[in-house]
Amino acid sequence: MFNKQRLHKLTLVTQIYNILLRILSGSFFIIILIFFQDPDLKTMLIFLGIFIALSSILFVVEVIKYYRTHYWIEGNRLVLQTGLFVIKEKDIQISRIQSIDTSEDIVHRLLKVTKVTVNTPGQGLSLDALSVSQYKALSDYLNQLKTALNKKDVDSLPEDELSAENTEFTQTSQENIPEETGLFQLSIGEIVKMTILNGAIFRGFFIFLIGFNFITDLPLDDFFTEVESVFISASIIILFASILVGMILLYTIGIIASIIKNYGYKVTLSEEYLNIKKGLLETQSQTIPLKNIQTIEEKRNWIMNFFGYTTFSLGLTSDSSQKDNDNKTEVKEDGQVILFPIIKSKQLKPLVKQCFPNYVLAPVETVVPTRSIRRFIQFPVLFWLIVATAASMLLWTYAWIIGLFIIVFYGFFGYRSYKLTGYHLSDSEVSIQTPTLFALRKTYVPKNRILNLEVKQNPFLKKANLAKASFNTAHGMTSKTFKLRFIEEKDAFIIFEWFKNGGAD
Numbered sequence: 001m002f003n004k005q006r007l008h009k010l011t012l013v014t015q016i017y018n019i020l021l022r023i024l025s026g027s028f029f030i031i032i033l034i035f036f037q038d039p040d041l042k043t044m045l046i047f048l049g050i051f052i053a054l055s056s057i058l059f060v061v062e063v064i065k066y067y068r069t070h071y072w073i074e075g076n077r078l079v080l081q082t083g084l085f086v087i088k089e090k091d092i093q094i095s096r097i098q099s100i101d102t103s104e105d106i107v108h109r110l111l112k113v114t115k116v117t118v119n120t121p122g123q124g125l126s127l128d129a130l131s132v133s134q135y136k137a138l139s140d141y142l143n144q145l146k147t148a149l150n151k152k153d154v155d156s157l158p159e160d161e162l163s164a165e166n167t168e169f170t171q172t173s174q175e176n177i178p179e180e181t182g183l184f185q186l187s188i189g190e191i192v193k194m195t196i197l198n199g200a201i202f203r204g205f206f207i208f209l210i211g212f213n214f215i216t217d218l219p220l221d222d223f224f225t226e227v228e229s230v231f232i233s234a235s236i237i238i239l240f241a242s243i244l245v246g247m248i249l250l251y252t253i254g255i256i257a258s259i260i261k262n263y264g265y266k267v268t269l270s271e272e273y274l275n276i277k278k279g280l281l282e283t284q285s286q287t288i289p290l291k292n293i294q295t296i297e298e299k300r301n302w303i304m305n306f307f308g309y310t311t312f313s314l315g316l317t318s319d320s321s322q323k324d325n326d327n328k329t330e331v332k333e334d335g336q337v338i339l340f341p342i343i344k345s346k347q348l349k350p351l352v353k354q355c356f357p358n359y360v361l362a363p364v365e366t367v368v369p370t371r372s373i374r375r376f377i378q379f380p381v382l383f384w385l386i387v388a389t390a391a392s393m394l395l396w397t398y399a400w401i402i403g404l405f406i407i408v409f410y411g412f413f414g415y416r417s418y419k420l421t422g423y424h425l426s427d428s429e430v431s432i433q434t435p436t437l438f439a440l441r442k443t444y445v446p447k448n449r450i451l452n453l454e455v456k457q458n459p460f461l462k463k464a465n466l467a468k469a470s471f472n473t474a475h476g477m478t479s480k481t482f483k484l485r486f487i488e489e490k491d492a493f494i495i496f497e498w499f500k501n502g503g504a505d
Helices: 011-026 028-036 041-067 106-111 132-150 188-197 200-216 226-262 302-307 345-355 370-394 399-420 459-463 489-500
Strands: 070-074 077-082 088-093 099-104 113-119 124-131 181-185 266-269 273-278 283-289 293-301 309-316 336-344 422-425 429-435 439-446 450-456 466-475 478-488
Touching (some): 181 345, 188 226, 293 466, 309 466, 370 478, 459 466, 466 489
Antiparallel strands (some): 273 283, 309 336, 429 439, 466 478
């Protein structure tokens, strides 16, 4: 495995597929335009010739790149060498590997090859494509070598201990492969339920009602005769039916897309990793190192809360961009990854304790005093009042109706913030509960994951014995801030003292 290796020969086939896909998607509108202009044979042959020529040039480029691409292991480095005219080398330290992920689109699956992405905190390295046996051999070897290297001081190892002749790690023993425990699976019915309960249908229907109400409230009778008004009323009914059918059709398409994306969704747990596998046309396997988890979070919108469901996600840390890694994972730029897209609230806690036995998962206590209600409401209400007034005077006379609706909505949201904001402190963890516009979020943060904590008071808050507390944890490439607003001054300083007495290990 130390010697230079080439990617699988079927990489050329996957690259042809990618080339054709890129060309067809890039020339989609040109094809549509030609089709609607009733093209003659000469036009079609010209277009076909250009398509074949461009595909041939790109394929030749990919063939050259294939024969100039190698990967190998050298000491504590996995090296990828590739290039067209200029050969470039990219390497990662094996001892810093966080995960080895795979993804397979429909062509990869038909050819029984896989795309492999090796992730480290600094950067990622992608190999497309390897056979299943190549992937297993490379993955097992890297994991064994990483374990051995991390048990030693690599800098002090003699060169011959890391040389190509050292075959101590080349044989994979079944005893060294960590067992995987199945934690969670989504059936097709649960995927459909997840898509329906995620709130998109509610928001779409909500927007539709506003739009329809706006149309029916227009003073059309001032401009048209009685007969014309009959036709207008019929048109409005047709419009209503068309929009409703369109919404149903789009949501059906969304459900089908969700099934294709999440088919076979499965979460497994090994000694140091969580693994997520999913996908119908393109299967993905994503590995999450337990040591990289900074926070865990429950989030439920109003609809999910009514039916007793919740979504569970993890906050991860990383020094590298997902775009740079060329890795199709569900980790967002802020480091958030959904582990259980939909799960019954009563089933969640046993699973979380199995995955994260060190978490306390204490229920929060609401701590916002009654005198803070107006502070949650007054600023957004004042802002939207100014916007609505200006819009009514300058743009549209009836803009104040929409503004009034938004003001009432933010008033309700402010009241929810007052009622639901809370926290709980244990020796090693803080639980934070904060509402969003359409959901309720509960986050559990270990004390040793908090980077800094700050308590703020302006003169008005100090006079009212209120304060704001905020703290940061590492998330993604930067950090994420958690805030408790307008809580009692004594609660803010209790949190500060808790953090001060051993906040960061």
